[in-house]
Amino acid sequence: MAEVSFKTISENRQARHEYFVEETYEAGIELFGTEVKSLRAGTVNMKDSWCAIEGGELFIKQLHISPYEHGNIFNRDPLRVRKLLMHKAEIHRILGLLKRDGYTLIPLSLYFKGSKVKVKVGLCKGKKLYDKRADAAKRDAKRTIDRVLKERAR
Secondary structure, eight states, X not given: OOOOOEEEEEEOHHHHHHEEEEXXXXXXXXXXXXXXXXXXXXXXXXXXXXXXXXXXXEEEESOEEOOXXXXXXXXXXXXXXXXXXXXXXXXHHHHHHHTSTTEEEEEEEEEEETTEEEEEEEEEEEOOHHHHHHHHHXXXXXXXXXXXXXXXXX
């Protein structure tokens, strides 16, 4: 079997800062040709995007894919709602988990898997301010330790 290549298009770094990621899922995304060409150029913003389940289907909202500059009349609305492609059983399982307190679906990254565009969706729980401060303190401590170890190695 041929090896499948992965190429990251965009990552939602703010999501890891704002939420605890409990589980991740891979989903396909329904796109038009000019949107795929725009993604190949890397013109996407995932910062404010989120997912919702409506009528048993999964949708991604507020994902900004800039219009393809050579696309003229074939370009779509950059913020249109796009359907995510997952098995119905997975969607029902996620829906059951979302009904629990404080959980939400956030797109974490967008990537090419072979020639297909995939979205990594995370089942997330919001962080409180003190959680964010604790994460920042851990990051600073690790940076300080790494700096000291690097100096000692010289």
